[in-house]
Amino acid sequence: MVELKRALDAKGHCLLEMPTGTGKTITLLSLITSYQFSDPTVGKLIYCTRTVHEMEKVLAELRLLNDYQQKELGSTAKILALGLSSRKNLCINEKIRSANSRESVDAGCRKLTASWVRAVAVDNPHIETCPFFENYDKQGAEAILPPGVYTLQELRSFGKSKGWCPYFLARHMIQFANIVIYNYQYLLDPKVAGIISREMQRECIVVFDEAHNIDNVCIEALSVNIREQTLAGATRNITKMTEIVEKFKASDANRLRAEYNRLVEGLAQRSDLPISDTWIANPLLPDDIVKEAVPGNIRRAEHFLSVLRRLVQYLKIRLRTEDVETEGLVPFVANINTQAGIDQKMLKFCYDRLHSLLVTLEITDTDEFLHIQTVCDFATLIGTYNHGFSIIIEPFDERMPDVPDPILQLSCLDASLAIKPVFQRFQSVIITSGTLSPIDLYPRLLNFNPVISQTFTMSLTRDCLCPMVLTRGSDHLPLSTKFDMRSDPGVVRNYGRLLLEMVAVVPDGVVCFFVSYSYMDGIINSWNEMGILKDIMQHKLVFIETQDVVETTLALDNYRRACDCGRGAVFFSVARGKVAEGIDFDRHYGRLVIMIGVPFQYTLSRILRARLDYLRETFQIKEGDFLTFDAVRQAAQCVGRVIRSKADYGMMIFADKRYSRHDKRSKLPGWILSHLGDAHLNLSTDMALHIAREFLRRMAQPYDKAGSGSKKTLLSQEDLEKMEGKTDIF
Numbered sequence: 045m046v047e048l049k050r051a052l053d054a055k056g057h058c059l060l061e062m063p064t065g066t067g068k069t070i071t072l073l074s075l076i077t078s079y080q081f082s083d084p085t086v087g088k089l090i091y092c093t094r095t096v097h098e099m100e101k102v103l104a105e106l107r108l109l110n111d112y113q114q115k116e117l118g119s120t121a122k123i124l125a126l127g128l129s130s131r132k133n134l135c136i137n138e139k140i141r142s143a144n145s146r147e148s149v150d151a152g153c154r155k156l157t158a159s160w161v162r163a164v165a166v167d168n169p170h171i172e173t174c175p176f177f178e179n180y181d182k183q184g185a186e187a188i189l190p191p192g193v194y195t196l197q198e199l200r201s202f203g204k205s206k207g208w209c210p211y212f213l214a215r216h217m218i219q220f221a222n223i224v225i226y227n228y229q230y231l232l233d234p235k236v237a238g239i240i241s242r243e244m245q246r247e248c249i250v251v252f253d254e255a256h257n258i259d260n261v262c263i264e265a266l267s268v269n270i271r272e273q274t275l276a277g278a279t280r281n282i283t284k285m286t287e288i289v290e291k292f293k294a295s296d297a298n299r300l301r302a303e304y305n306r307l308v309e310g311l312a313q314r315s316d317l318p319i320s321d322t323w324i325a326n327p328l329l330p331d332d333i334v335k336e337a338v339p340g341n342i343r344r345a346e347h348f349l350s351v352l353r354r355l356v357q358y359l360k361i362r363l364r365t366e367d368v369e370t371e372g373l374v375p376f377v378a379n380i381n382t383q384a385g386i387d388q389k390m391l392k393f394c395y396d397r398l399h400s401l402l403v404t405l406e407i408t409d410t411d412e413f414l415h416i417q418t419v420c421d422f423a424t425l426i427g428t429y430n431h432g433f434s435i436i437i438e439p440f441d442e443r444m445p446d447v448p449d450p451i452l453q454l455s456c457l458d459a460s461l462a463i464k465p466v467f468q469r470f471q472s473v474i475i476t477s478g479t480l481s482p483i484d485l486y487p488r489l490l491n492f493n494p495v496i497s498q499t500f501t502m503s504l505t506r507d508c509l510c511p512m513v514l515t516r517g518s519d520h521l522p523l524s525t526k527f528d529m530r531s532d533p534g535v536v537r538n539y540g541r542l543l544l545e546m547v548a549v550v551p552d553g554v555v556c557f558f559v560s561y562s563y564m565d566g567i568i569n570s571w572n573e574m575g576i577l578k579d580i581m582q583h584k585l586v587f588i589e590t591q592d593v594v595e596t597t598l599a600l601d602n603y604r605r606a607c608d609c610g611r612g613a614v615f616f617s618v619a620r621g622k623v624a625e626g627i628d629f630d631r632h633y634g635r636l637v638i639m640i641g642v643p644f645q646y647t648l649s650r651i652l653r654a655r656l657d658y659l660r661e662t663f664q665i666k667e668g669d670f671l672t673f674d675a676v677r678q679a680a681q682c683v684g685r686v687i688r689s690k691a692d693y694g695m696m697i698f699a700d701k702r703y704s705r706h707d708k709r710s711k712l713p714g715w716i717l718s719h720l721g722d723a724h725l726n727l728s729t730d731m732a733l734h735i736a737r738e739f740l741r742r743m744a745q746p747y748d749k750a751g752s753g754s755k756k757t758l759l760s761q762e763d764l765e766k767m768e769g770k771t772d773i774f
C-alpha cells in the first residue's frame with residue numbers, strides 16, 4: 045500500500061492492479077480511512093462498485109475494519125459510512141417497493157412525494173402521500189443518522205424504526221458521511237451524477253473498484269439507442285402532454301404563463317425545487333451545460349411540443365432505411381435542420397425544456413414518459429457535441445438479417461469524455477481491479493496521467509493457483525475457437541473430451557466459460573449428439589447460464605447445492621455475461637475454470653468498428669492491440685472468479701492455441717503470469733490432466749495458513765514493527 049499512500053500524498057490519480065480475492069478491498073479501506081483519521085482536511089471516501097452485491101460486501105468489510113479501529117483508537121475512529129442505492133433497494137413503503145422495475149418504483153414514489161401532490165393532500169385527506177417521507181420531512185434538519193456503518197438492509201431497518209424514508213435520508217446524509225459507497229453511475233452518468241454527486245468537494249478520494257470495464261461504463265453513460273418502440277412511445281407521450289397543455293390552457297393558464305416568463309428570464313430550471321422533485325438532470329457533462337436562456341421558439345409549451353413532434357417524425361423516417369448508415373454528428377444535425385427545421389440550439393435545450401414542462405404539467409408517472417426523455421436525451425447530446433460520437437442506423441441485427449429490427453444508435457466512442465469531469469474534480473481517483481493489464485493502456489483510453497500505475501503479484505503461503513495454457517486436444521490436434529476452426533467436429537470433440545476428463549478428476553465445482561451464447565448453444569448441442577454430455581453427467585450435474593436473470597440465478601443456486609452436498613457440478617457460462625462479472629466461484633464452488641476460446645468482441649459490429657477507428661485516429665491505439673487487450677481482460681476476469689482468498693485453491697485452463705502466442709499471453713495480469721511457468725504452456729489434454737492430478741494432490745496436504753519464512757503472509761505486531769524500521773514511508 046506504499047504506492048497508494050504515495051498517490052494520496054501527491055494528490056494524484058493512480059492505477060493499481062491487485063489480484064482478486066486477496067484482501068484488495070480491506071487494504072484500500074484500511075489505508076484510506078487511516079489517512080482520513082490522520083489528516084482531517086482529507087475529504088470523504090467515495091467508493092464506487094458495479095453491483096449492489098459488491099456494495100454490501102464492501103460495507104461488511106468496512107464494518108469489521110471500523111470495529112477494530114474503534115477498539116484500538118477509541119471514539120476518534122467513529123465514522124459514518126453508508127451505501128446509497130436506488131429507491132427499488134431502499135424503499136420501505138410496501139405498496140411501492142413491490143413494483144417490478146426500478147422505473148416503476150421511482151414513479152410510484154414520485155406520485156406520493158411530488159410537491160404539488162403533497163400540497164393538494166394538505167386539504168384533501170383522500171390524496172395519498174407516503175407517511176415515511178412526511179415523517180422524514182417533518183423532522184427537517186433533525187433527521188440524521190448516528191455514526192456507524194450502514195448496509196442497505198440496516199438503512200431500511202433504521203428507516204422503519206424511525207418511520208423515516210431511508211432513501212431520502214441516505215441522499216441527505218451523504219453530505220455528512222465520511223464514506224459513501226455507491227454505483228459507478230452516480231459519478232459517471234451525468235444524468236445521475238448531476239443530482240446525487242453535485243455537492244461532493246474536491247478533497248474527496250474516489251475509488252473505482254473492479255474497474256477493468258470502466259471504459260465501457262463511461263461509453264454507455266453517454267450513448268443512446270432509439271428503436272421503433274421508443275418513437276411510438278414518444279409520440280404517445282407528446283399527445284398526452286398536448287392534451288394536458290390544452291387542459292391547463294382552459295383551466296389554469298397562469299401556470300403556463302409563469303413557466304414562459306421564467307424561461308424568458310433565462311431560467312430553464314426552477315432553482316427552488318424540493319428534493320422530491322429533482323429527478324432528472326441534464327445528460328451533458330458539467331462543463332458543457334450552458335447557462336443561456338432557452339431559445340425563444342421553444343419557450344411556449346405548444347411550440348416545444350411541435351418541435352418534438354417534428355423531431356420524432358424525422359427519426360421515424362430515418363429508421364425506415366433499408367441500408368446501414370453511419371454518419372458524423374455534424375451532417376446529421378445539419379440534416380435535421382433542413383428536413384425538420386430544428387436547429388442545433390433547439391436540440392441542445394430539449395432536455396432542460398422537457399424537464400421544465402414535466403414539472404409545470406405536474407406529471408408524476410415518469411415511467412410512462414421514459415420514451416420522450418430518451419428522445420430529448422438524444423437531442424441534447426447531438427446538439428452539444430461534435431466529436432467523439434457517431435450515429436449508426438441499422439435496419440436489422442447483422443447476425444439475424446431476416447428479422448427487421450431497426451435501431452438508431454448514438455454511440456459514444458471516447459471513454460475519456462465521461463470520466464474527465466471526475467478526474468478534474470477530485471484530487472485522487474484510484475482505479476483498481478484484478479485485471480488491468482496491460483496497465484499502460486488505461487491512461488490512454490481514459491486520457492489521464494496517473495502518478496502511480498502498478499501491478500502487484502500475490503504473496504501466498506503455497507502455490508494455490510495453477511494456470512495452464514492448453515493448445516492441443518487428446519489427439520494432439522490444435523484447439524481453437526477461431527472462426528475457421530470452431531465448428532470443426534474434431535475441435536468440438538476435443539473440447540468435450542477435455543471437459544469430460546477434467547470433471548472425472550477434479551472434485552466439486554467446475555466452471556466452463558464460452559466466448560458467446562450462440563457458440564455455447566452450438567457446442568453443447570454437438571456434445572449432446574456425440575454423447576459427451578451424457579458422460580459428463582455421470583460425474584457431475586450440469587447447469588447452464590441463460591440470458592434470463594431469474595433462470596440463471598436459479599441455476600446458480602442449484603449448482604451451489606450440488607457442490608455443497610458433494611455431488612459436484614459443472615456450470616456453463618459465457619464471458620462478458622452476468623456470471624463472469626459478478627459471481628464468485630470460491631472454495632469448492634470452483635476448483636477449476638476452463639476458458640474455451642479467446643472472447644473477442646464481435647468484430648463486425650459497426651459500433652465496435654467506429655470505436656476502433658476513433659481509438660486509432662485519436663489515441664493511436666492499434667485495432668489489434670485493443671481487441672486483444674479487451675479479449676484477454678475478459679478471459680482473465682472469468683478465470684479470476686476461482687480464487688477468492690489465500691486459503692483457497694484452484695486451476696485455470698486457457699483452452700485455445702492462441703493463448704500460447706506472446707502477444708496474447710503477455711496481456712494477462714502479473715499475478716496469473718507469475719504462476720504460468722514454461723511447464724504449463726502449450727499443453728495437450730493428457731499433460732493438463734497430469735498437472736491437475738499433481739496439483740490436487742499437493743493441495744490436499746495440510747499446510748500452515750500463516751506461512752513461515754519468506755512465505756509468511758499473516759504478520760504479527762512484531763513483524764510489522766520490524767518492517768516499519770526498514771521503511772520510512774509510514
Ligand code: SF4
Nearest residue numbers: 135136153174177209
Ligand atoms: S418516500 Fe421513500 S418510503 Fe416513501 S415511497 Fe418514496 S422511497 Fe418509498
